[in-house]
Amino acid sequence: MKAASLGYARATSLDEVFALWREAGGDARLIAGGQSLVASLNLRLADVPALIDINHVEALSGVTDCGDVVRIGALTRHRDLLVSPLLAEHAPLLPQAARQIAHPAIRTRGSVGGSLAYADPAAELPACMVALDATLVLLGDDGAERRVGAEDFFLGLFETALRPFEMIVAVEVPKRPSGGRQRLIELSRRSGDYALVGVAACAADAALARTRIVFFGVGEKAVLAAGACRAASEGADEAALHGALMEDIDPMSDMNGTAEFKRHLAGVLLRRVLADLRSDEWRGTAQ
Numbered sequence: 001m002k003a004a005s006l007g008y009a010r011a012t013s014l015d016e017v018f019a020l021w022r023e024a025g026g027d028a029r030l031i032a033g034g035q036s037l038v039a040s041l042n043l044r045l046a047d048v049p050a051l052i053d054i055n056h057v058e059a060l061s062g063v064t065d066c067g068d069v070v071r072i073g074a075l076t077r078h079r080d081l082l083v084s085p086l087l088a089e090h091a092p093l094l095p096q097a098a099r100q101i102a103h104p105a106i107r108t109r110g111s112v113g114g115s116l117a118y119a120d121p122a123a124e125l126p127a128c129m130v131a132l133d134a135t136l137v138l139l140g141d142d143g144a145e146r147r148v149g150a151e152d153f154f155l156g157l158f159e160t161a162l163r164p165f166e167m168i169v170a171v172e173v174p175k176r177p178s179g180g181r182q183r184l185i186e187l188s189r190r191s192g193d194y195a196l197v198g199v200a201a202c203a204a205d206a207a208l209a210r211t212r213i214v215f216f217g218v219g220e221k222a223v224l225a226a227g228a229c230r231a232a233s234e235g236a237d238e239a240a241l242h243g244a245l246m247e248d249i250d251p252m253s254d255m256n257g258t259a260e261f262k263r264h265l266a267g268v269l270l271r272r273v274l275a276d277l278r279s280d281e282w283r284g285t286a287q
Contacts, residue, residue: 003041007050017054018141018165024050026164031055032075033109035102036118060113060169063087069135069172074113079104081112090175093132093182093200097124100184103192113168116153119160119221122194124184126154127216130224131182131200135172141165147172157220179205181277185269186216196256197265201273208232208277213270218251218262225249225270232274241274242267 007024011017021028028050031037040046054060060075063084070090072081081087081098088095101107101124115125116136129136129150136153138146140163150171153161162168176182186198197217204210211232213225227244236244251262276282 003038004044004047006041006048008053009050010053010056012056014057014059014139014169017052017057017167020052021165022141024052028052030167032111032114033077033106035106035110035114036120037114054167066172069174071137072112072171072173074111074116074168074170076112078107078110078112078115082107087173091132091173091182092176093128093184093202094125094173096182096184097128097200100124100186100195100198112171116171117160117162117168119154119158120194121157121219121221122198122217124186124195124198124200124216126150127198127200127214127222128184129171129173130154130222131202131212131214132173133212134174136168137170137172138162138166139169145169151224154221159221176202177204181206181282183273183276183282185273185276187265187269197251197262197269199266199269199273201277203232203277206278206280206282208235208274211277213273215249215266215269217256218249218266223249228270238271241270245270 009020011020029048031051032054061073063076063086064071065086070086078098078101081094115123119126134150135147136150138148148161155161182202184200186195188195195217199215201213211229213228215223215225225245225248227248228241231241231244245267249266251259253259
């Protein structure tokens with residue numbers, strides 16, 4: 001199928017983005033990589049009157065050092081996460097995640113802001129941002145900037161805290177502490193597929209202090225496994241960790257497997273990710 005007829009405009013500045021957006025109306029959509037949006041348009045799953053192309057807004061690109069945080073522009077491509085020295089040093093979870101996202105062609109076009117705004121519950125980047133305790137920087141058409149923690153930004157299935165005429169301009173990721181460890185593992189049917197179940201985890205050290213464990217593919221959004229986080233930080237045994245995790249997640253059966261199957265996979269991934277974080281051979285780029 002092909003998309004229905006719709007309007008198109010290209011913006012070169014943030015002011016122009018909002019001017020065009022207001023003119024096109026609130027149902028118009030911003031487009032950068034379009035890796036999910038174009039597919040939904042072609043399948044007639046989305047009714048969009050116009051697209052506003054933001055690919056030429058230079059202010060939205062790049063990875064920069066901002067003191068205690070690394071700031072990632074919304075137009076930064078998935079591929080850029082793989083090659084950024086700043087992220088390799090300060091947030092290695094993101095290069096690990098980028099390696100798991102689809103295929104090279106999609107990583108070249110897909111954008112960080114697009115993935116976060118789409119909020120697919122099986123996607124890597126939303127889970128990573130919750131695990132990293134990142135902050136999303138949002139900009140409204142009135143010029144006011146708003147900061148929302150990642151845990152509060154993702155509300156449900158493809159649902160976020162974005163307001164009308166508000167866009168993601170950047171995400172700010174705290175730098176990992178000295179000795180901090182980060183790891184992402186996922187299971188999928190084929191390389192490049194969405195994860196059946198995945199986990200993104202961060203810890204302040206090999207003893208798992210201040211652990212944050214976030215699962216994707218097990219709910220309507222990225223799920224912070226609060227009970228498992230506490231159990232891991234307190235040095236609980238495997239049985240206690242597993243029991244806490246089962247209280248944290250409530251997956252639904254779907255075409256990818258039963259709820260029981262997903263619970264089993266989540267338990268396997270929890271054991272693996274914590275073993276990796278504890279390992280004397282831990283490396284930030286480990287796969």
